[in-house]
Amino acid sequence: MENNSNRRNFLKSTTAAAGVAALSSTIARTAHAQGSDxxxxxxxxxxxxGQGASQNIFKTEGNTKLVAVADAFHKKASDAVSNLSKANPDKVDVPADRIFSGFDAYKQAIDAVDDLDLVIIATPPGFKPQQFEYAVAKGKHIFMEKPVASDAPGVRRVLDAVAESKKKNLMVGIGLQRRHEAQYKETVQRIHDGAIGDVICQRVYWNGGGIWYRNRTEDQTEMAFQTNNWYHFNWLSGDQICEQHIHNLDVGCWVKGEYPVECNGMGGRGLREGGDATKSQIFDHTFCEYTFADGTKMFSQGRHLKNAWNHVAEFAHGTKGTADPSGSIQGENPFEFGRKGRQQGHQQEQHDLIAALMRGEIYNEGEYGAHSTFTAILGREACYSGKVIKWDELMEKGKDLCPGIDEYTIDSDPPPSAMPGPDGKYPVPVPGEYNPFA
Known part of the structure; x- marks a missing residue:
């Protein structure tokens, strides 16, 4: 019982607890087996x-229970409870008074249960900085999906909150799941150990056929429409390069062991929603040339285009060979991970997170989550502007896509950069005219 009490104190703790962190995995497993942790x-x-991450958590060895939910829309929140309850009746305890909706619902969900341990944040990226900041302030462990923000001020806000989370010894997991897959970890470690020599160039791709689009309904405010259709608005999603291509960019930076110092790029949206700017404002293709401090390059392609070459992958070229970080190396030190032992990242990242909590251990992925997000933002702003953008300048002076976001409600106007004009068209960035700093 004393050990069980210590485990609960660890999960609730908002400061470092060295004695709890030293709990052996044998004690943790025993406590879990008795169903008391x-x-x-x-x-x-x-x-x-969000529902997928919850299902993944339910499949871990932890004694986990969902106790509150929040979403901008009540139906989506209540439907999630219904769906998750049907599949996991013993893992969900969310009565009607713990189903919250609205833009401030995250506060109500985090505050709903005094002994809440963990918060899953799987909202549109534009909203994440304020939600992450609040969860840290409340001393909760956190798993947050990528990307963690949509603009430079949001990234800075997340980095400040990450610093606070470390002071409080909080777990922070970020949904860049490739970093949890055995095939990636093994291959990247071999690259770091010199298997392909010096990394001199990388190629990363997220070329796909497209993404969902949700038509406007008559009862929706402009804010409700954009929030429900969040992928298609820059302030909410950060564009395709942030929302999806971040995975490949993150792998490239992981392989290199650092982040780029500048980027130039190009892109456009000629075919997005048939070229109809009354429906969305994001690009349908981007191409970036990232430059690292030593002058080496990472070339990036992101695209949504039907009936074209689709490819989601990463490649590293070195002085002694070439690597596919997902599991193979060719050259002087060949390697093949093979089929056996491969892991599905969305599940593995939750296995790792819950197992660490059960052992009384802490890891914090917040910094690389924020920096990989910013790598994508750097690329987006280079493509939007058509200019060479420096990392340091953009981090310091990058434009705020959602000023005053803490005060937004479902009836507010979206930020000016996303408001439709008199012709109903949304502002679309024009390279050569777009200013990433104003």
Whole structure:
């Protein structure tokens, strides 16, 4: 019972607890087996990824229970509870008074249960900085999906909160799941150990056929329409390069062991929603040339185009060979991970997170989550502007896509950069005219 009490104190703790962190995995497993170390979590953001992350948590060895949910839309929140309850009746305890909706619902969900341990944040990226900041302030462990923000001020806000989370000894997991897959970890480690020599060039791709689009309904305010259709608005998603291509950019920076110092790029949206700017404002293709401090390059392609070459992958070229970080190396030190032992990242990242909590251990992925997000933002701003953009300048002076976001409601106007003009068209960045600093 004393050990069980210590485990609960660890999960609730908002400061470092050295004695609890030293708990052996044998004690943790025994406590779990007795069913007395329940990990209670709240879900903020009840779409497909939020429900998916919850399902992944339920499949871990932890004694986990969902106790509160929040979403901008009540139906989405209540539907999530219904869906998750049907599949996991013993893992969900969310009565009607712990189903919250609205832009401030995340606060209610985080505060709903006094002994809440963990918060899952799976909302549109534009909203994440304020939600992450609040969860840290409340001393909760956090898993947050990528990307963690949509603009430079949001990244800075997340980095400040990450610093606070470290002071409080909080777990922070970020949904860049390739970093948890055995095939990636093994291959990247071999690259770091010199298997391909000096890395001199990388190629990363997220070329796909497209993404969902949700038509406007008559009862929606402009803010409700954009929030429900969040992928298609820069302030909410950060564009395709942030929302999806971040995975490949993150792998490239992981392989290199550093982040780029500048980027130039190009892109456009000629075919997005048939070229109809009354429906969305994001690009349908980007191409970036990232430069690292030593002058080496990472070339990036991101695209949504039907009936074209689709490819999602990463490649590293070195002085002694070439690597596919997902599991193979060719050259002087060939390697093939093979089929056996490969892991599905969305599940593995939750296995790792819950197992660490059960052992009384902490890891914090917040910094690389924020920096990989900013790598994508750097590329987007280079493509939008058509200019060479420096990392340091953009981090310091990059434009705020959602000023005053803490005060937004479902009835507010979206930020000026996303408001439709008199012709109903949304502002679309024009290279050569777009200013990333104003």
């Amino acid at each position: 329940q990990i209670k979590f709240a879900l903020v953001g009840c779409g497909g990824r």
